[in-house]
């Protein structure tokens with residue numbers, strides 16, 4: 468079925484509040500307390516993330532956009548034109564704009580967990596590209612997810628920029644890549660951005676910027692829990708910490724308890740010792756050949772890879 472051009476449709480597969488509650492309570496009960504990085508992206512968190520992407524220290528966004536700008540038509544040759552283009556974690560849909568002219572998708576299908584942000588971005592994109600057909604899906608792609616796909620559509624491609632794959636632990640990254648391969652089907656292509664390992668000084672600055680935007684992004688998680696789960700986190704009693712863990716090849720973000728304290732969340736009490744942390748995010752940095760191996764194990768073969776001239780970031784085209 469060929470949808471009429473230039474329309475926005477919205478599909479809400481909303482992750483239920485019960486998911487958030489269970490995730491937070493389970494994560495805070497672990498010996499090493501953990502919260503899922505997907506919890507960052509409420510409306511404020513999405514705004515703060517957009518601000519991060521413009522920081523002088525945060526190289527991934529501008530580097531990836533430059534790679535897309537320089538190699539866009541080659542990427543379109545690989546992905547194919549006039550197809551159904553799914554974008555995972557579309558956020559503000561900024562990067563896709565670099566590729567739209569080259570790709571000319573029949574339907575652009577952005578998927579994002581943040582409902583308001585997704586809606587705003589879909590309408591802003593429709594205003595800029597009046598001929599584009601947009602089917603926006605609010606869904607949590609980190610779990611098995613539904614998409615508004617017509618069974619007649621066979622020419623599917625996916626775009627997963629930003630190195631968001633790096634925010635998954637390796638086993639979860641494998642599962643997600645495998646799910647994407649299954650959605651795409653044989654012959655489908657995935658264009659995916661992957662951050663590369665580099666000097667700890669560059670990485671530490673990128674995740675602990677001078678203006679404190681990343682710190683605010685990290686701490687906003689506690690604001691969200693206070694609001695949505697009747698939490699009583701005192702933001703003055705936690706601080707942001709980010710560092711490159713060389714052995715694991717990942718940047719880790721933590722919230723560090725400044726004092727011994729007890730915090731109530733959804734009626735349950737959690738103890739924090741001074742210096743104890745909540746691990747809120749890992750951001751894995753993959754050498755090219757390591758990522759190729761992980762992708763191949765998930766059913767995606769490396770076709771081509773593009774990098775910038777400083778080898779900061781990579782964009783891979785993989786084929787099912």
Ligand code: AVI
Pocket residue numbers: 519527629630631632633634673674681748749750
């Ligand atoms: C979305 N994700 C790829 C970002 C990253 O770099 O891991 C999230 C982020 N965390 C702190 N700064 C940016």
